Amino acid sequence: xxxxxxxxxxxxxxxxxxxxxxxxxxxxxxxxxxxxxxxxxxxxxxxxxxxxxxxxxxxxxxxxxxxxxxxxxxxxxxxxxxxxxxxxxxxxxxxxxxxxxxxxxxxxxxxxxxxxxxxxxxxxxxxxxxxxxxxxxxxxxxxxxxxxxxxxxxxxxxxxxxxxxxxxxxxxxxxxxxxxxxxxxxxxxxxxxxxxxxxxxxxxxxxxxxxxxxxxxxxxxxxxxxxxxxxxxxxxx
Numbered sequence: 001x002x003x004x005x006x007x008x009x010x011x012x013x014x015x016x017x018x019x020x021x022x023x024x025x026x027x028x029x030x031x032x033x034x035x036x037x038x039x040x041x042x043x044x045x046x047x048x049x050x051x052x053x054x055x056x057x058x059x060x061x062x063x064x065x066x067x068x069x070x071x072x073x074x075x076x077x078x079x080x081x082x083x084x085x086x087x088x089x090x091x092x093x094x095x096x097x098x099x100x101x102x103x104x105x106x107x108x109x110x111x112x113x114x115x116x117x118x119x120x121x122x123x124x125x126x127x128x129x130x131x132x133x134x135x136x137x138x139x140x141x142x143x144x145x146x147x148x149x150x151x152x153x154x155x156x157x158x159x160x161x162x163x164x165x166x167x168x169x170x171x172x173x174x175x176x177x178x179x180x181x182x183x184x185x186x187x188x189x190x191x192x193x194x195x196x197x198x199x200x201x202x203x204x205x206x207x208x209x210x211x212x213x214x215x216x217x218x219x220x221x222x223x224x225x226x227x228x229x230x231x232x233x234x235x236x237x
Contacts, residue, residue, distance in 0.1 A: 017048075017146050017167045018187045020121070026194040027128045031085065034124065034187070036165075039116025040150035043162045047091060047110025047149040047234070048122060051223045052082050052189075053142050054105045057216040062137075062209050074137040074211050075191070076130045079103040085123035090114060097223050105219070108226045110149065131193045136204035138193045140211040143186035145169065145220055147176060155235040172217040175235075176224050186214075 015037025024030045039045045055071035055078045071078055084096045084107035092111035099105050107124055114120040131137055147158070148165035155175040158164050166178040167185045178185040193200075193208070200208050226234040 015119075016185070016187070017148055017165060019144075019189055022188060023190045023192060024126060024129075025192050026131055026198060029128050030126050032124055032126065033121040034146065036114060036120040036122065036148055038119075038165075039114065040148070040162045040165055042116055043150040044113035044116045045120065045148050045150055045165070046113050046152075047108065047226070049106070049108045049147045049149065049224055049226050049234070050122075050124075051097065051106040051145045051215060051220060053144070053213045053215040054099050054103070054219050054223075055079060055213065056099070057219050059214045059216065061212045061214075064212075067211070071140075071211075071213055072132070074132055074135045074140055076132050077127075078129065081127050081129055082106065083125045083127070084109070085125050087123050090120045090122060095226075095228070099223070105223050106144075110226070116150075126189075129191050131191075131198055133198055134201060136200060136208045137211045138195070138200065138208035139190055140213060141188050141190040143169070143212070143214045144189055145176065145186050145215060145224065147224065149234060152234055153236060158235065168220070169214065172215070172220060174217050174220045174224075176220055 017036050020033040020035050060067040060071055080103040082104050084094050086094050091109040094109045096104050097106040109122050146167040151163045153163055159179055168176050168178045170178045170180045170183050225232050
């Protein structure tokens with residue numbers, strides 16, 4: 001497999017891995033790039049694994065407070081909204097990640113090394129996402145977990161120096177958790193409501209509410225590993 005070369009905990013942060021377009025609008029298909037800002041110290045990046053919250057097992061907050069309902073209270077079609085875009089401009093292999101219902105929940109790419117001192121772009125697409133008309137949400141922000149892979153190791157070695165860039169949550173309790181005093185690892189992707197085409201109900205007031213979505217530990221443990229032709233290629237089982 002093209003990824004099976006050398007996958008890292010990050011060196012001191014120069015530039016977090018983030019999205020070229022971090023804010024997208026309701027109802028619009030967007031071609032985007034994940035921007036890898038640097039390698040793992042002096043080690044090059046050989047691959048990346050990207051997981052979007054699935055919405056089904058995710059934790060949802062509204063204006064910072066836990067929401068007892070589901071993401072479906074705010075977005076009508078989140079499932080299967082993210083698709084990998086094949087490109088050999090950086091890595092020479094790409095694959096999607098699917099949940100048990102066949103919905104896309106992320107992607108991976110790997111192969112040719114990205115030199116540690118250069119920036120790399122990994123393309124993907126989001127389909128048109130729609131807000132529930134009756135909801136009061138004006139924005140939904142997803143916290144997307146990413147691991148930039150500089151050495152292929154077991155999961156227990158991920159936090160070793162030079163192994164991987166962990167752009168993940170610091171407090172989920174998974175082997176992919178970032179070691180950090182602040183939860184600033186995941187890449188945010190925010191969907192903004194089209195207030196002209198889909199105005200807020202009068203009962204929502206002027207400002208509406210801001211929704212945030214984070215993955216569950218179970219989802220990260222399930223979806224972060226890279227599988228190739230039915231076999232787990234990373235981390236080493």
